[in-house]
Amino acid sequence: MAKFFSVLLPYILSGISVGGQYALIAIGYTMVYGILRLINFAHGDVFMVAGLFMVYMAGSMPLYIAAPLVIVLTVALGFCIEKVAYKPLRTAPRMSVMISAIGVSYLLQNLALYITGGLNKTYPDIPWISDNVQVFGATTKWVTIITPFLTIALVIALVLLINHTKVGMAMRAVAKDFETSQLMGIKINNVISMTFVIGSALAAVGSMLYFSNYPGVVPTSGAMPGLKAFVAAVFGGIGSIPGAVIGAFVIGICESLIKGLDTIISAFVPGYAALELATFSDAFTFALLIIILVFKPTGLFGEKATDKV
Amino acid sequence: MLRIDGLRVNYGGIEAVKNISFQVPERQIVTLIGANGAGKSTTLRTIAGLVRPAEGRIHLQAEDITGMSPDKIVSKGITLVPEGRRVFPDLTVLENLRIGAYLRKDSLEDDLNWVYSLFPRLKERSWQSAGTLSGGEQQMLAVGRALMSRPKLMMMDEPSLGLAPLVVKDIFAIIKRINQQGVTILLIEQNANMALHIADTAYVLETGRLTLSGTGKELLSNEAVKKAYLG
Numbered sequence: 264m265a266k267f268f269s270v271l272l273p274y275i276l277s278g279i280s281v282g283g284q285y286a287l288i289a290i291g292y293t294m295v296y297g298i299l300r301l302i303n304f305a306h307g308d309v310f311m312v313a314g315l316f317m318v319y320m321a322g323s324m325p326l327y328i329a330a331p332l333v334i335v336l337t338v339a340l341g342f343c344i345e346k347v348a349y350k351p352l353r354t355a356p357r358m359s360v361m362i363s364a365i366g367v368s369y370l371l372q373n374l375a376l377y378i379t380g381g382l383n384k385t386y387p388d389i390p391w392i393s394d395n396v397q398v399f400g401a402t403t404k405w406v407t408i409i410t411p412f413l414t415i416a417l418v419i420a421l422v423l424l425i426n427h428t429k430v431g432m433a434m435r436a437v438a439k440d441f442e443t444s445q446l447m448g449i450k451i452n453n454v455i456s457m458t459f460v461i462g463s464a465l466a467a468v469g470s471m472l473y474f475s476n477y478p479g480v481v482p483t484s485g486a487m488p489g490l491k492a493f494v495a496a497v498f499g500g501i502g503s504i505p506g507a508v509i510g511a512f513v514i515g516i517c518e519s520l521i522k523g524l525d526t527i528i529s530a531f532v533p534g535y536a537a538l539e540l541a542t543f544s545d546a547f548t549f550a551l552l553i554i555i556l557v558f559k560p561t562g563l564f565g566e567k568a569t570d571k572v
Numbered sequence: 573m574l575r576i577d578g579l580r581v582n583y584g585g586i587e588a589v590k591n592i593s594f595q596v597p598e599r600q601i602v603t604l605i606g607a608n609g610a611g612k613s614t615t616l617r618t619i620a621g622l623v624r625p626a627e628g629r630i631h632l633q634a635e636d637i638t639g640m641s642p643d644k645i646v647s648k649g650i651t652l653v654p655e656g657r658r659v660f661p662d663l664t665v666l667e668n669l670r671i672g673a674y675l676r677k678d679s680l681e682d683d684l685n686w687v688y689s690l691f692p693r694l695k696e697r698s699w700q701s702a703g704t705l706s707g708g709e710q711q712m713l714a715v716g717r718a719l720m721s722r723p724k725l726m727m728m729d730e731p732s733l734g735l736a737p738l739v740v741k742d743i744f745a746i747i748k749r750i751n752q753q754g755v756t757i758l759l760i761e762q763n764a765n766m767a768l769h770i771a772d773t774a775y776v777l778e779t780g781r782l783t784l785s786g787t788g789k790e791l792l793s794n795e796a797v798k799k800a801y802l803g
Contacts, residue, residue, distance in 0.1 A: 429670075429674070432663065432667055432670065432671055433671070433674065435660070435662060435663060436660050436663065436671055439660050439661070439662060440658060440660065442622060442654070442658075443654055443658040443660070445621075445622060445642040445643070446620060446622070446642060446646070446651070446652050446654060447646070447671050447672060447674045447675075447717075447721075448642070448643040448646035448647060448674045448675035448721065449643065449671075449674055450641075450643050
């Protein structure tokens, strides 16, 4: 038992941590979908740009200024993207908005390529959270421990905001019915902006946690975590915040376990020849996506397939 | 109180409203009757700011409110109870009422009590989600929600739609009561009989044009109206 624990624990810990990071991105996908029925393909790239903001700012100012500033700038970016690329298409068919989102995604990637020259930009060490720590005999970084707690705290704050404040009530109303919400005097554009602001802020926090675990940021750094978070949102039932969070943790943990599968098996099966199973960790996520879409397209907590009237 | 002059509205590629003019005097119940597709809903939606008119002006008292955004119109004191009730099913009854007062910053206590006194059923169910209410209760909630904005003018789009005759009778009695408490009402209905009975002033709308007008009683006894709308 003790052996089982000591072999598995590091993978589970890192899975929970990655899961929390995916969750922070997934909320942005799911909230925007909940209100606009738009899959905001640019969201993963906003996450990457948040990483770059940190890279460039950490060099010229202390971290306690850089970190909040990264969040502010990312929020501004998300806000502007909505105003420039999605708002003018409010009455256009949904497909047009989606194509616009794909356009924004490539635009951000190419801007990043232009600015960074495509080079790997080393992510600054954030003191303390990049330090190592021992948990039950396993060595990991502090960020691994903090991520799930921070994620859960932010999710709780968000759920409270949505369920117990006037803005939250307006968000729930707009998600259900644009027109009637307007008749109540709600300015739907403000509510939509608010969603992008929240989604981008969480993505910025997620990026600080995520990139602390990676050597650096490249222009395509947002693509993979963005896709995984998107799968998490679909898995949980797109439009549902708790769904996205649970989906993200499930995907994070499974992925991490698959990455460690060879080590885990060889610890228990003597003479096991490694099969390089770690290669399949990404494939798993996307296989999961296909399975959900085939067998339960509404995901864990998704609303029944009622299209907006 | 409300004056419509030469209103033309294009909607879904057709001219749904073709040059209509009418007035809603203060404290009256005014009704527009007409068949499906006559342009009744479009007229209300235009006044509410959801649709922009191609031509014409809308005045509330002395103020030109043509083309204002829906939230501005609500803050001027005009509210619309939409067709099919459109309560927010996932919000509780109380939240639905609160969201009706979205633009207000003062205390809602008095208005909640007023709405609850009009619809005691809503008070019993204030913690239930609105989706679990019956059709009649949802209609009451939609009316209550509209009243929470403290409207001067309440517009109602087919309040009797899909409701049992007894419930319809209740709803109309309450419309009358709300009117007596000082809210001007602009009502559109396919149920012409009920509408004309409570209306002070009535207009007949046919394919985007006003063809007849008079008091509710006059139109009730009008041969053409009888033939076309009262069966």
